[in-house]
Amino acid sequence: MPKAKSKAQQQAAGAALAAKRGETDKSDLQGASVEMYESMSESELEEMASTDRSDLPETADDD
Incomplete structure (x- = not known):
């Protein structure tokens, strides 16, 4: 499942x-x-939205 970056x-x-x-x-x-609304299922969105924010950067670096 996807995790927010x-x-x-x-x-x-x-x-x-x-x-x-x-x-x-x-x-x-x-x-x-x-x-995201158009391409992801509700369960995928739920997993990504529930990612703990405490250690995440404000925005993701482009790698």
Whole structure:
């Protein structure tokens, strides 16, 4: 299962998960969260959104 590599990615996954569950409108999503909503299952989003943020960088480095 995917793990978030940055706080921004974890937050985007959380937004996509909320939309997937019907808690927010899909039209409220922006950027990466739209792509996550369309390409990932609810269980994948849940796994990524539940990643512990304490040791994550704000954004991921481009490798």
